[in-house]
Amino acid sequence: MVDEDIKLIGKDGIRRDGRKFDELRPITIEAGVLKRADGSAYLEWGENKVLAAVYGPREMHPRHAQNPSRAVVQARYNMAAFSVPDRKRPGPDRRSVEISKIMSEALEEIIFVEQFPRSSVDVFVEVLEASAGTRCAALTAASVALADAGIPMSDMISSCAAGKIDGQIVLDLGKKEDNFGEADVPLGMVTSSGKITLLQMDGNLTLDEYKKVMELAMNACREIYQIQREALKKRYSTSLEGYEDIEDTEEE
Numbered sequence: 001m002v003d004e005d006i007k008l009i010g011k012d013g014i015r016r017d018g019r020k021f022d023e024l025r026p027i028t029i030e031a032g033v034l035k036r037a038d039g040s041a042y043l044e045w046g047e048n049k050v051l052a053a054v055y056g057p058r059e060m061h062p063r064h065a066q067n068p069s070r071a072v073v074q075a076r077y078n079m080a081a082f083s084v085p086d087r088k089r090p091g092p093d094r095r096s097v098e099i100s101k102i103m104s105e106a107l108e109e110i111i112f113v114e115q116f117p118r119s120s121v122d123v124f125v126e127v128l129e130a131s132a133g134t135r136c137a138a139l140t141a142a143s144v145a146l147a148d149a150g151i152p153m154s155d156m157i158s159s160c161a162a163g164k165i166d167g168q169i170v171l172d173l174g175k176k177e178d179n180f181g182e183a184d185v186p187l188g189m190v191t192s193s194g195k196i197t198l199l200q201m202d203g204n205l206t207l208d209e210y211k212k213v214m215e216l217a218m219n220a221c222r223e224i225y226q227i228q229r230e231a232l233k234k235r236y237s238t239s240l241e242g243y244e245d246i247e248d249t250e251e252e
Ligand code: ADP
Pocket: 084, 085, 086, 087, 088, 089, 095, 130, 131, 132, 133, 134, 135, 136, 175, 178
């Protein structure tokens, strides 16, 4: 939907939040933030705040839902009631069911599900603060949490959206841009192989515009992948430092 009264890009080509067309909002990721989960990650992406927790592989319940030849990936995306300016009605809705489904399908592409028959890998994502792009934030955080849990998988998924606002192609739409822009295309990609695991589109684009959107989003995924890797490196280098301390104490 285009609102003629709302200008999203200034004459200098700068967006309302000060970003250039190809700039991401700031992203920080911390891995291993929850003690009781097998793996976890906390991600901040602009004004989005997302927590991901992974459990499993563990015996799938209910048993009749088990698959005898592979694990089932059960992702659950949930937005907290306090995550948006107007209180969100708690509990699942059409949107959260949709996002949970696309997340499960994307994550099944990277996890070696054949290694764990009759099991489930459960991924919970809680959106604590939401400001557009939460499905990409959720998938990015979930991938780090899966790696943190040591779940056998081919690689992580990195995810980012690009779209069209004020007739121009831009990366990583913010809340106003999402509301008043012309198109939004969330993308999830395994950067090492180039495999696309999530692709949705809201709005209309020409073929040329679509190609530009894909190029922007794919480049951004490569950038996000590095942030994901750094989060894991930091998590495990910290653990190792702690381990060395214990060894030193034992020797004394
Ligand atoms: P995404 O968060 O992946 O961009 P949408 O395009 O469906 O998904 O939503 C865009 C944004 O709209 C969300 O990030 C959130 O800020 C807001 N939003 C979504 N659902 C609600 C809701 N039920 N109440 C208030 N705001 C919402």
